[in-house]
Amino acid sequence: MFRSHTNGELSLKNLNETVTLSGWVQTIRDKGFMIWIDLRDRYGVTQLLLDEERSTEELMKAAKNLGREFVIQVEGKVIERTSKNPKIPTGDIEILVETLTILNESQLPPFTIEDETDGGEELRMKYRYLDIRRNPVREKLIFRSKIAQKVRNYLSDQNFIEVETPVLIKSTPEGARDFVVPSRMNEGQFYALPQSPQTFKQLLMIGGMDRYFQIVKCFRDEDLRADRQPEFTQIDCELAFVEQEDVLQIFEGLASHLISEISGKETGKFPRITYEEAMQKYGNDKPDIRFGMEFVELNEETKGKDFKIFDEAELVVGINVENCAEYTRKQIDALVDFVKKPQVGASGLIWIKKQADGSVTSSVNKFFDEESLSKIAEKFNAKAGDLMLIMSGTENKVRAQLSALRMELGNQLNLRNPKDFAPLWVLDFPLLEWDEETERYHAMHHPFTAPKPEDEHLLTENPGKARANAYDLVLNGNEIGGGSVRIFNKEMQSRMFDLLGFSKEDAEAQFGFLMNAFKYGAPPHAGIALGFDRLVAILDGNETIRDYIAFPKNNSGRDVMIDAPSKISDEQLEELSLKLN
Template identity: 45%
Template sequence: MRSHYCGGINESHIDETVTLCGWVHRRRDHGGVIFLDLRDRDGIAQVVFDPDTPDSFAQADRVRNEYVIQITGRVRRRPEGTENDHMATGQIEVLGKELTILNESATPPFPLDEYTEAGEDVRLRHRYVDLRRPEMAQRLRFRSRVTSYLRNFLDGEGFMDVETPVLTRATPEGARDYLVPSRTHAGSFFALPQSPQLFKQLLMVSGIDRYYQIAKCFRDEDLRADRQPEFTQVDVEASFVTEEDIMNAMERMVRNLFSDLLGVNLPEFPRLPYAEAIRRFGSDKPDLRIPLELVDVEDLVQNVDFKVFSGPAKDRKGRVAALRVPGGSELTRKQIDDYTEFVGIYGAKGLAYIKLNDRSAGIEGLQSPIVKFLGEEATMAIMDRVEAADGDLVFFGADKASVVDEALGALRVRLGHDLGMVEGEWAPCWVVDFPMFEEDDDGKLHALHHPFTAPVSAEELQNNPAGALSRAYDMVLNGTELGGGSIRIHDEATQNVVFNSLGIGKEEAREKFGFLLDALRFGAPPHGGLAFGLDRLVMLMTGAGSIRDVIPFPKTQNATCLMTDAPGEVDEKQLRELHIRLRRSAKSDQDDSN
């Protein structure tokens, strides 16, 4: 039906006759000459109709935005002074000779350009229209280029593309599973995979040696801008490798990707131990473009009368940290109140601060409601430690260490952006030396990554599991975790020690992971890998605001699809076939009784 794509014609086609198909992006009538901007996935071409072709001119007069049309015409150079350097086809236009309306269109629910102010709910409800917008089409096209590039790279490195099952069984990977009831096995359920983790380990036992997959994964968890119930992962695993082997290969892959697709040479990837990242930045995915850092001051406030500080300072699980903001004394009370409200999202009960107006005046040169409770000695010692200068402001967090880390870590990033402190465009790093486990308030251990991660020291794992470090590593870019991985456990004895540390007894381990434990007994090689979040990677590379803007048909933040109205109810017949009976809510029972 067409000879060229709209975005594919240029000056080399001048005087050629072309046939184009697409949607009318914009229609303009200029004194008897009609201009149509015709759009397809490759771009926009300007088509001109004049009264010399009366039939086509009449058709052009009929069309409206988003009509689907076919045109045939001659490519010519645009008249001098009418060129558009902002368009790939801006030097030429097509003089239309024939026009066929292939389908009409209702008025679109929102303008199809980059300036649309339509709410996300409207865009998602009409996603098939939203994806026509050049901005969205370009993002999906770029996503396709990224996946093709990664496949080619991994193919060239000897990795084999292997598909793993989508229907599997539930595994403890940190989030709730999406369950699929079995019709043929009453009362039993499949689970959609949170990742291909166990299967890719089994592929290593099978001798595949190097595996990769662009895999769909599913997690029933609370959503944020960088989370979706279903997402895409670039999954990689290799045998007979160390951490260095995996990290070097993946760093080279990402460097090449940014260089070849964006023309960006990423800077050095520094390696930060997990403990250092948390101490300095309050996060295990720090944004290194922001120069602000957290400073511990527990030792300086343990004996002050201010219980808000001295309490956490004396608590084994507490933390008191300061965050110096250069020039922050210019912040108004309203701005400080806004930041106080912001850290409350992360569980902080408040946000103490000190403004340093005149260092030479001692404590008299400070402005803060807490100085009188801290006392001069502790206050000035804090100012010395954070190296505060005139005009600075110091924020404080005092609570459980996890609350302080999250609250001040998030505040650090927020301040960096609000106050224009972001330095440079890209700042990657590796975070390494993660703990094997994290401890909850009841003293129970949970795997920080997943329970198949190998320890740095088998002896430490056995004798002090809470203090054991893992052979895990995360790649971070601009404060976003691009991918996480580890060297895996490849022997049954170590795997059983980890299960035992997590409170998973032998019977439960055998029931849930018997197939893995058996496989580890049959010559499992040392192996490890990493999984990249493809959606996050494309989001960062395109500058999109959330991963929903780089996924064709995403879910909302409450895990619904506005376009298809999913999830939806199913009829009683289907439920009976699946051996499922729904429990009605108390409200439904009450409504029925009325």
């Protein structure tokens, strides 16, 4: 037996008990005649004591030879501490060590195993197993596991069945790039790893499973942007005999359950806005509504003042930043610099201040008299002391630019408290989006999403205008889930593949099994998938998902700890009938 207790559980209640503990040496304080050791494990830290009077010379010597991260086992008596540490649960006691065994030695670790470490990102990834010893990292992984458990229990209570769908499936050209797996037994053929279990969950609905979920790994071979992983985890769900409203209610239930379990706060009913409204109000289909600064469109108010930039713009739009009229020239210049950054890409920014005395001034006083400015301020509902920021340009671009500015100000003004949760539903997404590059429509959600019944006629008249019963669950400016009501008849699915530019043959070869399944009594169904990595990060008040993944890959898709991917042997290649090019 390596331990009678963990390092997190002993207290005054255990006084005078003889206990056995195991763990890692966190720190050693050697005062010569007395030695204190902090012994650490997953559960906490317990202080060990050796002193000249009560410990043997041999024991003292052994303790002096210990190093950080040595794995030791001690036996000793629980005694009361002279100077207590109220910060930790075991802070009232210490262990007077009677025997000490080194279970394993440790070299000096490449970075300190402390809450605040001196190790850089790369080093910590290479020695991820040491990084995981640090409390903040371990706690994140434990948090993730707890959320998974809560999700499973909630959905099971709602009659959802967790079904494991296959990982070795079929490559399809739609969506992102697939990872593929050469088949040895089927020469020249490949499996693909799923980007999502989409078709399988639909087949489960056709199979009468009624309510399916799965917390499941998915894969995308995309060039990795920061904080994207080639393998990621999804809470994948599908329901039969439901309408959009049913899905929204159930998953609003799940999300508010998780938020209230984590934060103790009740979210109330989630706001719902349409995609169009989200773009108009926030320039963004995943708005952070922890703060206001809603967009105000000003084409009417600004036109005809000889200010060419506004007059010629497709859209003039601004936000009102409360209580910021006292911003200095330098502060405003910094905002102008921000919007001019390549990743935002604007050419500039107009400001109007409603001063404390109620007067209005601006960076365009040359074109706008006080009356015109006051009218604009009125449109903004600006109060004395507010700062208005206005941008202009083509509709899509200026919205994206102003949205970036809005988020920047949200950050600067500390309006994005990670402990606050502001969920909402964004509804009525367009069914299709036109891709300039490939000159064809792409499915905005995926090719299995049904058009809104009232928009079906648009599929012939103006496909780009057709909306879908597609919905996103947005939390604190992040899309944490998305889904849709699905097509469940063969004709509509064929029509959709046509619109997406599939030939009949391709559609048949890729999705024939699904269209075939639609012939045998497919029920109406709908579903949703939540990005589990991101959901967990946000619920824990963070935005970087990498910390919540036990063994993440870097931006080149490499696991630097195990050094994967790597070369394989010629025999392996030959067995797979493959050659490197």
